[in-house]
Amino acid sequence: MKNKLSINDIAKALQVSKTTISFILNGKAEEKRISKDLTERVIKFIKENDFRPNQLAKSLSTGKTFTIGLMVEKISDYFFAQIAYHVEELANKSGYKIIYCSTENDTQKTKELIKLFAERHVDGFIITPPVGIEKEIKDLMQNDIPVVLFDRFFTDFNTSYVVMDNYESTYKAINYLITTKCANIAFIELESDQNQMTERKRGYVNAMNENRLTSNILRIPFSNDKKQTILQITSFLADNIQLDALFFATNYLTMHGIKAIHNRGLKIPHDISIVAFDDHDFFDIYTPSITAVAQPIQEMAQQLINILLNDMSSRKRTIQQKVVPAKLILRDSTTRKI
Amino acid sequence: MKNKLSINDIAKALQVSKTTISFILNGKAEEKRISKDLTERVIKFIKENDFRPNQLAKSLSTGKTFTIGLMVEKISDYFFAQIAYHVEELANKSGYKIIYCSTENDTQKTKELIKLFAERHVDGFIITPPVGIEKEIKDLMQNDIPVVLFDRFFTDFNTSYVVMDNYESTYKAINYLITTKCANIAFIELESDQNQMTERKRGYVNAMNENRLTSNILRIPFSNDKKQTILQITSFLADNIQLDALFFATNYLTMHGIKAIHNRGLKIPHDISIVAFDDHDFFDIYTPSITAVAQPIQEMAQQLINILLNDMSSRKRTIQQKVVPAKLILRDSTTRKI
C-alpha cells in the first residue's frame, strides 16, 4: 500500500504503453488485439506487485463511483437500521458501497444533502422523501441519475419506488381486530400528510366504515418528545374509556402507547387490544407480546437494490414501482375476545 | 446540474487562467496576490452560474475525499445504529460523509472491507475490530491513515480508541445488586474473548470475589439463534433455581433472557432481579422497566469524531485513548429487596 504503484509506473517498468495496460486491466485485451504473450506478462506483473488501480482516477474518467446514496429519515430507527443493514449487504455483492445520511424528515436539510451526495457523484439514490422535494428528485432524474424512493412516494409525480401496501395491511389488521369483537378502535398516528401515513389511515377509516363503526383518530405532533407523547396518549385513554383497541401507526408510537396504557392501569389484552405498525424485536419479547404489521424488510431491501442496479447498469432509465405486502403477525396483544 | 460547468469553462468564459480561478476558489486570492477586481469578477461568475467544483477531481489531486469509513459489527444493532446516527450528524458539520459496513465480527470479511475502504481513499476509519486484524490496522497506521477503534481495542498494541469503562461499570452494577441483597448473581455473556467482554466479566468476578460470593457464568455461543439462546437460558434457570439476579452482558442477551425468565414463570423483580449491559428504548418501556448500564452514546460519537478530525487535519498522527464512564440507570427490575 505504501507508495502505491500507478499504471504509469507499470508502463515504465514493462516498457509498454499505459493504454495497453488499461485495456488489459479492463478485460479488453482480446477485443483490442493485445497479444496473449504481452497480456500475460502484464498480468503477471500486476499480480506480483498487487497493483490496485486508483479508484478516484477511475471514477474521474468514467464518471462511475460505485457508491449508492442512502437517505433515510433516521438511520438509528429500527426499521431504517434494518434496511441499511440489508441494503449494504446486497450492494456489497455487486461492488457498491453505501454512503448514508439522516434527513430527519426535514425538507431543507434533505435538499442540501441531495446536492452533497450528487456532488460526490453517487451512482444512485435510495430516498425516503420528506414533503416538498419533488423538484430535487425531478432534477436528479433529468440528470439521468437513478433514484428509487421507499417507504413513501409522491402521488403527483412518477418515480420508481418500493413501498409497503399500507392501505391493505392496515385494512386487514383493523378487520382482524373487529373479528376479535373489538368495536371501539382508535387509530394513533403521527401528524403527517405523507402518503404512507394517509394510506394507513385510509385503511383504518374504510374498515371502520364498512363495519359501521365510528372512527376515532388521535394525531400526535411531530415535535412531541417522548414524555409529551406518553402524556397525550394517557389523557386520550382517560377521555375514551370505552375503547376496545388501539392501532398504532408507527412502532415508536406503540412503545409510548404501551407506557400510557400502563400508566392508566389497563391490562393488554384484557382491557384493551393493541396492534403496532412496523414490527420490532421488542414486540416479540414483551409480555404480552404485541401483534404487529411487519414490513418484509429483507424483501424491500432486495427490491431497492434490484431496481437500482438494473437502472445503474443500463443507459436507459426506467420507472419501476413495487408495492410489497406486509404480514400481520398475530401475538398475545390481540387475543382478548376470540 | 446539467452539463456541469468545469473550471476550464470558466477560464474560457472569463478569459482567465484556471490557475487563478483555482486560487480564488480556495481562498488563496490574497496570498497569491490576485487583484480585488479580478477576484470579484470570478466570484460573481461562480455565484451566478452556481459553479460547484468536481469533488472527484479535487480528491484525485489532493488525496482527500472527506469521507470517513465506519466499520461496525452490525449496523442494525441498536447500539451501532445509534452511534452511526450521531457520528454522521457530527461528521456532517465538518463536511465529511460516512461510508459504512457491517463486519459481522468476521475477521476475513473485515480484512477485505478495510482494503475496499482504503482503495476508496477514506480519510479515516472508525472500527469495531474483530479479533485478528491487528496487522491490517497496523498497515493503515503505517500508511498514515487515521484509525480509531471503538467499543473494544487490542491490548497488545497501541492505537487510538474510544471505549466504555467496561470493568468499572460492571463492577459497580454488580455491587449495586449486592446492596439490594442479591447473593446468587449469574453473569450471562456471549462466548467472546474480545476485551470489551472480558473486562465486563472481570468486573463481575472481582465484585463477586470481594463480597465472598461465588461466580456463576453462562456462556452463549455466538452461533446461537434466538430460539437456541432462549432455550439455553431457560434451562440454565431451571438448573439454578437459587438465583437472585442475572447480569446480561449485551442487550440482545437481555431480550432473550427476559423471555426465558417468563418461560420459567418467574417474576421480575419479585423472583429475580436483572441488569442489562447497554441500554435500549425497550428497557424503559418494558414492565417492569429494566435497569441498565447505559453507554454514553452521544459522547462516544463526539469523542470518535474529535479524535478523527483532529488527526485527519494534521500532518502528524497521534494516539488518543478515551475511556468513557457508563451510567447505571436504575429502574424497576432491581428493586426487589431494597
Add this chain to the structure above:
DNA sequence: TTAATTTGCTAAACCGGTTTATAATAATTA
C-alpha cells in the same frame, strides 16, 4: 507484385481539479 486488410500497439487528448515555477509589467530604490 501491389493493394487491401488485419494484427499489435501506442501517442495524445481527456476527466477536472491543484500546484510549482516563471513571466510581464508597474512601482521603488540607488
Add this chain to the structure above:
DNA sequence: TAATTATTATAAACCGGTTTAGCAAATTAA
C-alpha cells in the same frame, strides 16, 4: 537612469486513470 523589488497573472506539469484515433508491420487478397 538603471537596477531592484512588488504586483498580478499564467503556462505547464501533475494526480491516475480511459478512450479515440492512428501508425507500422505482417498477412491476405487481387
